[in-house]
Amino acid sequence: MQIAPADAPSLTDHEDNTLSGRTTADLREAIIKGDIKAGEKLNEPSLAKQFKVSRGPLREAIRRLVAMGLVTHKPHQGATVVTLGLDSIMELYDVREALEGKAAALAAQNMSDEQIAHLKRVLEIHRRHHEDTAGEYLQAEGDFDFHYQVIQGCGNRMLADQLCNELYHLVRMFRYQTSRFKSRSQRALVEHEQLIYAIEQRDPQMAEMVMRHHIARAKQSIRNFLTSEEDHEQ
Amino acid sequence: MQIAPADAPSLTDHEDNTLSGRTTADLREAIIKGDIKAGEKLNEPSLAKQFKVSRGPLREAIRRLVAMGLVTHKPHQGATVVTLGLDSIMELYDVREALEGKAAALAAQNMSDEQIAHLKRVLEIHRRHHEDTAGEYLQAEGDFDFHYQVIQGCGNRMLADQLCNELYHLVRMFRYQTSRFKSRSQRALVEHEQLIYAIEQRDPQMAEMVMRHHIARAKQSIRNFLTSEEDHEQ
DNA sequence: GGAGCCACTATTGTCAACAATATGCTCTGT
DNA sequence: ACAGAGCATATTGTTGACAATAGTGGCTCC
Known part of the structure; x- marks a missing residue:
């Protein structure tokens, strides 16, 4: 039995080993911890470069975060981190x-x-x-x-x-x-x-x-x- | 197994006009209406051909449906329609x-x-x-x-x-x-x-x-x- | 000098080819 | 004949290039 899990390996990390899965977890933590600030726009090329993946897996990660409510997405305008007012x-x-x-x-x-x-x-x-x-x-x-x-x-x-x-x-x-x-x-x-x-x-x-x-x-x-x-x- | 008819004027269709968005709506209706049966496996190439889109948008649609709880997904094994027991x-x-x-x-x-x-x-x-x-x-x-x-x-x-x-x-x-x-x-x-x-x-x-x-x-x-x-x- | 239009650029959406993994089958050995 | 290993195939995961759209800046015209 462990108390508060040390760090990022969150309790809900049954994430898969695919790039898409890892990118989802990484991006999620980056947003939650404020490395990417609230209201900030998610630029696909730059983030892809940052996480060392192609835009495909990154886009899937973004889609998952949209479903999670952490980011919003508008067609042809991209995704932005939600601002928790x-x-x-x-x-x-x-x-x-x-x-x-x-x-x-x-x-x-x-x-x-x-x-x-x-x-x-x-x-x-x-x-x-x-x-x-x-x-x-x-x-x-x-x-x-x-x-x-x-x-x-x-x-x-x-x-x-x-x-x-x-x-x-x-x-x-x-x-x-x-x-x-x-x-x-x-x-x-x-x-x-x-x-x-x-x-x-x-x-x-x-x-x-x-x-x-x-x-x-x-x-x-x-x-x-x-x-x-x-x-x-x- | 048939494709869903293009009419899907659901109440929640603020869907976007992108292929990804339309595919999401189409696939969703196909699953809900039983054109794709419960427990059935979602084959990406075949579905992409049916909906006349590439695998990219289709995969994004599947991801959204996973978030919706309509399908489950296992890495390297693909997505299957949920069975509502x-x-x-x-x-x-x-x-x-x-x-x-x-x-x-x-x-x-x-x-x-x-x-x-x-x-x-x-x-x-x-x-x-x-x-x-x-x-x-x-x-x-x-x-x-x-x-x-x-x-x-x-x-x-x-x-x-x-x-x-x-x-x-x-x-x-x-x-x-x-x-x-x-x-x-x-x-x-x-x-x-x-x-x-x-x-x-x-x-x-x-x-x-x-x-x-x-x-x-x-x-x-x-x-x-x-x-x-x-x-x-x- | 200001307002509106047009081209340009940056970014998102889409595609088809490539790589990696799982599944099923065959072939072999006992 | 059956079990297991290895190969073949089908499917998923990933990539980089291509197309389309929105935002931006400069230019012209009033």
Whole structure:
């Protein structure tokens, strides 16, 4: 069992060994980590040269990222990295609330005892880490690690794919963009604990409610942070 | 196996005019309507010849369909049309329940009075149609038309895209595969009426509850139908 | 001097040939 | 006759060149 996976070899890297697959992963990480900035245009020849591939695989990679929601594409005008404004983030968190809420409910029904035990261990590791470092940065990735376990345990592959292959990367991108935004880790721990309790009780409604409140609070916290920041800058 | 007729005036056809875009739409309709059967392998050279395009645009089309969930793809082995087993359908309807439930809640908050009036007109048309034809087939597409209006009125573009660009096509494919499955139209009308009431009252929680029950019932109805059919066949 | 048109350039869309990989078949050996 | 290895073939992955389109700059005309 490993906690927050070290670096780029993300949990969702069942990527293939083809150039197209590797390029997708590389380009995706470049965008998420901000090496290619938000709103920037993706120039095919230059990127192809940069990644040392032809334009064919690169274009396929771009198409996959479009499906992921990381870039937009207009015919004959090319692709540009999405800009995550406050509105988009709020929308994203509403979708997360709906999807992960349902995932929590299903997890309460379908998770094996072994999986629940594993979830407890993950929470314990996060708590230790929080105590040791006084609420450190890793919390961000670690937080998703917890959510990831719940999602994988829900038993609905379609739901899990939607969350992990598409929305997850948008969340990561947002977190890289506003890495200065922390806090909430103490509260998150408590809420995660509540969720485990609900799942352990095999109570889908309670699990869904807890998860939805958890995400709704995160959403509100982000809104407060971003709007106050706007005020400061203007 | 035939090619799809060139007419594909789907609701979501903001497709571009490029060969890639048109091929995507054509191939998509061919798969949804069953011209290319479930589980069938997509042979690139042969399909390219049928659609009169090169393999480049065709491959991009396939990639988009993979993102849509209509086909799966394995490196060096090619793409195959998904087979919608009972399990997949159940998963799909759980995702719909979560997403459309939230959409209904948001619609209750954000829909304009004009949009609500339009929704009422759509419902009225469906009711007329139902009375005239004693519960006819068109109900299937009409039903989604109603849901479509709610989704568009929710004001969350990300949510709407997820539903209309991805899940919607899977639902359509399922309906084409089991077009003999009807019924429920009377009940659906009542449930749609309840939803409008909730939206009109600007009651998000009630709207979400009504929508979720509506979809959950549809799910159960499908399960009963498909399992009984299994029994008959075996 | 400004507005509109035209050519040019940079970039995207498309194609056909080439390379690499998987699958199925044959041939051989026991 | 059967199992396994190796080859042949079909299919996918990749490439560089070609075509078409949108944006840009300069030029002319009013």
